[in-house]
Amino acid sequence: MCGIVGATSHRDIVPILVQGLSRLEYRGYDSCGVAVQAEGLQRARTTARVADLMTQVEQDRVQGLTGIAHTRWATHGAPEVHNAHPHFSHGIGQAPDVATRPARIGLVHNGIIENHESLRAALQAKGYVFASQTDTEVIAHLIDSLYDGDLFEAVRAAVAQLTGAYAIAVICRDEPQRVVGARAGSPLVLGVGQGEGGENFLASDAMALAGVTDQIVYLEEGDLADLQPGKYWIAGRDGRPVQRKVRTVHAHSGAAELGPYRHYMQKEIFEQPRAIGDTLEGVLGVAPELFDGAPHDGQSGASAHRVFQEIDKVLILACGTSYYSGCAAKYWLESIAKVPTQVEIASEYRYRESVPDPKTLVVTITQSGETADTLAALRHAQSLGMEHTLTICNVATSAMVRECKLAYVTRAGVEIGVASTKAFTTQLAGLFLLTLALAQAKGRLSEAEEDEYLHQMRHLPVALQSVLALEPQIISWAEDFARKENALFLGRGLHYPIAMEGALKLKEVTYIHAEAYAAGELKHGPLALVTSDMPVVTVAPNDALLEKLKSNLQEVRARGGVLYVLADADTHIDSSEGLHVIRMPEHYGQLSPLLHVVPLQLLAYHTACARGTDVDKPRNLAKSVTVE
Template identity: 80%
Template sequence: MCGIVAAVSSQNIVPILVQGLQRLEYRGYDSCGVAVYAQGKDAAHSGLQRARSTSRVAELQNQVSSDNIQGGTGIAHTRWATHGAPAVHNAHPHFSWGRGPETAGVARPGKIALVHNGIIENHEELRASLEAKGYEFTSQTDTEVIVHLMDSLYDGDIFEALKATTAQLHGAYAIAAFCKDEPQRVVGARAGSPLILGVGKSHAENFIASDAMALAGVTDQIVYLEEGDLVDLQLGKYWVIDRDHKSVEREVKTVNAHSGAAELGPYRHYMQKEIFEQPRAIADTLEGVVGIVPELFGDGAHRVFKEIDSVLILACGTSYYSGCTAKYWLESIAGIPTQVEVASEYRYRTSVPNPRTLVVTITQSGETADTLAALRHAQSQGMQQTLTICNVATSAMVRECKLAYVTRAGVEIGVASTKAFTTQLAGLFLLTLALAQSRGKLTDADEAAHLKAMRHLPAALQAVLALEPQIISWAEDFAKMENALFLGRGLHFPIAQEGALKLKEITYIHAEAYAAGELKHGPLALVTSAMPVVTVAPNDSLLEKLKSNMQEVRARGGVLYVLADADTRIASGEGIHVIRMPENYGDLSPLLHVVPLQLLAYHTALARGTDVDKPRNLAKSVTVE
């Protein structure tokens, strides 16, 4: 959600800023912009220059070229609207504007340009104070409050102005700013939103960005700023101070954020590419796992696993459904009580903390604001045993949790998560086995059988992907619909929920998922021939119950679309369409059954002509509450 790129350089930095925005497009955005300090032949030709657009970054690039915007100091931004509609006047970067006696009360351009990710909770109070001082607001954003506040506090040192400004801000922010009176200097701050520092390799360059991907191919020397850090960039040098305003040294890490990961290759969309990358992603995630040992999750895991007596899973969206799936595994295989909470709700209710609980967070980016806040709340309640399943090794979540299993899905660009979900499930299944072993519930024979099944997953996934032509046929039907139901039982109910979420996200078809046994408790009233009912039907202990639920649908004229294991004896006929899965996969069946649901959403979206990778109103990295 939102992206920042900023830089100081001895050369024109605009191409790098725009390229950085292109690499952050996967986060989702509805406007974009760039601002620089243009160094002209004299004062009259120097100053702030800006281009903003509510179109894609490619259009912004055309505008930058047309207006000949160039400069060695600059900031750029992709915005996902929170305060104020997606409109040019609300797009970042923002400039300060004010009135003063020297301009006889006429509005004048200020000195400062600024971009911001996050939400400022006390923006209304600050806005009223600044308007009383003569500052003129041209947007509805909370961000504009920050730039005017900095302008009001500026006294010749932009870094000091930033320190004074952040002391008055309540909320979450990642900020990058510069002042026209101090060329070749950019300052930044972070609290609750990710921000990194990139150390340049030439032209005395230094960078700030919200994601290392923005700097792929520019520098691999990355400093991960910590909560409360402020940074001052100048040509060939930088300083970092912590939340107490003490000078600190942050480790410079070599990070290989490959720009090639953002290339489509032979695929039409990133979502399609990422669906078909799942066999590789699972293989990479399981690489090096030759046996089940607690140390797969980090040093000290053996002691932690012995001390805990329950599990609390915190996650949002797709990650929440992976946690719901894991609950079935953890309780049935490891025999440990497990609770799954929506992270955005958890810290706002009164709960009963248990210090012997293992708090497990699940997040693709490791920067999800709600999940980070929920983790910190759990820690504040005395629950210090923490573990994350995360796709980004350098993320805040990995740094803040005691233990971690880093999945290796690779960069996921499509907003609708696919390979991140299945690799999360793989990591959670490993966690289940490790906890079962620690609790004396995993025999050597069971361990060997589970590991054999996991090693076969890439091949099994390839066989499922081969079902694509049959799924395309289903998608042609779904593209004409405006509503759909998804049904599952037991371990596969969360998979039905994930399937409904995928369809909603990218096709804009209203879809709901239910535990199949709940049909007669209300949802059956919705069933007509215009309401397709997708049913996940593995050959497990609940199959006969599920068949009865399917008959309830058929008796009301509903049309069934069934993903059935080969040995379920469910056949296609009038009002029932069946796709047979290649094999029954037991406990790991959810990883296979979710793939056809991903493909169904993708091909339905294609048929409806929606923007598959950038669905309306959504962002990839949700870094605000």
Template identity: 80%
Template sequence: MCGIVGAVSQRNIVPILVQGLQRLEYRGYDSCGVAVHEASMGNNPMGGLHRARSTARVAELQAQVDAEHLQGATGIAHTRWATHGAPAVHNAHPHFSHGPNAAPAETDRAGRVALVHNGIIENHQELRRMLQARGYAFSSQTDTEVIAHLVDSLYDGDLFDAVKAAVAQLHGAYAIAVMHKDEPHRVVGARAGSPLVLGVGVGENFLASDAMALAGVTDQVVYLKEGDLVDLQPGRYWLVDHDGQRLSEAQRPVRTVHAHSGAAELGPYRHYMQKEIFEQPRAIADTLEGVQGIVPELFDGLDADGSTRTAAWRVFKEIDSVLILACGTSYYSGCAAKYWIEAIAKLTCNVEVASEYRYRTSVPNPKTLVVTISQSGETADTLAALRHAQRLGMTHTLTVCNVATSAMVRECELAYITRAGVEIGVASTKAFTTQLAGLFLLTLALAQSKGHLSQEQEAQYLTSMRHLPVALQAVLALEPQVISWAEDFAKMENALFLGRGIHYPIALEGALKLKEISYIHAEAYPAGELKHGPLALVTSSMPVVTVAPHDELLEKLKNNMQEVRARGGVLYVLADGDSQIESEDGIHVIRMPEHYGALSPILHVVPLQLLAYHTAVARGTDVDKPRNLAKSLTVE
């Protein structure tokens, strides 16, 4: 979702700001902009705030910046994913305030306040009415412009004091970076419910919503906590908490973060999604690296210095059930994990859509292990659901997450860090399969702690897991066959996905991938539900993808497939080699290299990822940046 970059330096920071935006492009956006304080450059003492904005890509913004000779040593920049107001230049950030009784702030020069914002301000309409009564004119439909005018209205010579007073009136989620025309060497930031990091340099300091935006600029990072405000000046910074208390370096330590910019290079691949699909064998190997046996210590909560904060064995001993909270693709990985946890660990497991969980009355159980799943570790709905569960008295918490420094990891007792690496494509692939790997390890650790895992079973499962990278390579070799399917799907506008048991969540994930990037309407159902409604949709123009491993439900699944054929439906079947399902008229079969038992979901999802990818390529859509979607959802 939206991205922030800010800097206070003694050199021209426009290239850094634009490059930071380019590194945040993977999060998804529909407009972008940059603003600088021209007086911050010694050669332009009479300069003021100057901005450039665009509804095209960052590359177009770069051309605009070059044409306007935009330069400054202090500046802020932003990529916006529209919430309030359509994707349009007048709604793009940075937003200006020209003060009360001034014309609407559409001009790109002479603003008094410049501000960028991630999040949603819930009381923006009330604040808008108050500010309009004070003479402020609005040029956008955004909630963000409200904050800019509010800061201006409260400014009395000190930007930090004005921002501190402004955020006290905000309800909702925000990460902001603010400049004022009268203070050319200062940027003030604040966060609540949306991530923001401070980058510490030599004689310069930075703000960003993601440490990756600062890759190659600084690897010294301070993670701001809820309610923190930060004051940046060229050679110094300071932070205060939500109560206004000055924070020491011990309270907000500087950490070394290796956010390598090379991780975002496309290499020989046509799209990032294709690259990330083919990175899955390596990602799984990295995620399992160092796992020599199933021990609770794999999930210990660690402090920044590497010491154990919370011992997993103590938590596992106390819990009697599992609650999984997640959104989107991560939710489907949790749905698959439910089958593992109940079948292998013998624990009751419920899976909740995080965005719904906190808005209903539930029955809390203090002996529940609350498991959150998130690629970024900053997913707003999942963080809110986690905090809701904690307020209900469920304090045993664990996250499966791809970012070790994220809010999710910091706020949970325990953690398992997947090592998928940077994922640029909006449609998640390697993050999903590494989540499944981490969740299977969690299942085995829980089973062991409850006495349901023998040494022989542990050895067998570990052998299977270590073989996953090789097995995935064999699945990826099926790509030419998947491409032939994609040629058929590219002509369709609807598709149906079927699975049974633990492969029903894989069918859900396959349908999600197809709709996300090809814009084909796709739905998934448990195959046994066909006759209870979805069968009415089946025609020759409704392809039916069936996940058909050779398990105990195969014969029932074959019956469901016959129901499709009897209605003229065309089947596309992912079958194990010994499943005795043959290609014939109306039935297209791709044979998986091997049956993989409990771990087969990790293999069966890969051809579905390839199907979505090649269908989207054939239809000419923007594979890596599908319309209306964002990568990291940091607002509700």
């Protein structure tokens, strides 16, 4: 979602700020801006892309040694320039468009302030004039109202009045070369510059600082940071100094290069064989130790073997695509490891009454490790006494990995496209390893079974390459889908979550309305939607439910529906009028979902290309959902 970059230096930092924003574009945004301290506060904002912002700052000669920058994904207020960050406060009685004195406070903000309405009313009563509909402008005016010569103290006093989630970076007209940051519920990192008199940085993501510094401090909940050239200090929520570990983080900006591909989504679909291979690299055998947590600051890592023997249930918490990977994992965990498993949408779980069980393994799944609802759901589960926690996550330095006792870090690499592809399949790989490790710890996996499953997993990259070779056939399907406005996706058993993921991908990047159903549910309502204008995509592996699925296909054909079937070679489903079949290269048993989802990703991608949508940045969506 929204991205923050801040810096203080002895050189013009505008190029660094804008470059940082460009590296955060993958998170999704609808406006962007930059503000600097240059004999007063100066800013540039736009509802266009970061490249347009760079052109604007060059034309307006925006330069400065200290500044903040932001990409905004609209929550409060439409995506218009007056709602774009950075926001300024000119003081009491000064409307920004007619202000007679320069702005004193400049601020950027990620998150949502839940008590912004009451704060706004109180500030308006004092004489502050608002120029936007955002909750962010409230913070700028609040800090200005509390400012008495020390920006850090004003920020500390202000955040004590905030309810909700925030990561902020603040500059002040009266204190050149000082940036103050604070975080609660939204991520914020501090980048440490090199040498005496060097520069220091703030960012919402270490990737924004790639090539600038690899020395990163991950601010913890409630932390405040005070940055000046050559020095910084961090305080806890109470204002007392705290020490946070400086980590070396290699955030390679080169990972964001498109290469020969038309879009990042296409590139990331074709990176899946490598991503799976990297995720499984070094896995020589199935063992709970694969999930041992990395040591946390001041404490040793947890023992997965002990935890796996103690627990008797699994609770999976996730959102969106990650939720669907959890739904697939439920079938594995119950059929192979024989462990009862519940899958919950994180945003629902945290707000409902549930029955806690301390012998439950709480598994979170997240690409970024910063998903606000999943983090909040994890903390809710912990508050109920469920202390056995494990995450499947793609970012080793994320909040989720730090807060869970156990972890398996996938190695999908940076995923730029908003519609997740390689993160999903690597999550499935990690979850299958978790299934085998749990089964082994509980004595439910023989050596022969372990060897066979690991052989299949190691063959996945080759199998995926064969599936990617089906792209020309998928393109011909996409030409049909580009003219449609609705679609149904069907699957049974282990492949029902894959149908759900396929429908989500089509919705996300093509804006075609798509729904997924367990195929056996057709007669219970969805069949009423079937016409020749409603394509029906079906995932048809050669498994125990195949004959039942064939009956469901006949129900569709009898109503004039047009079927698009992904079938294994030996299913004996052949193309005919109204029945389009693409044959999968091989049947892959329990791991079949990792292969069958790839044609669905390609179908969504090529349909979006045919319709001319913004594939990598779909409207209204963001990559890293760091607000509720």
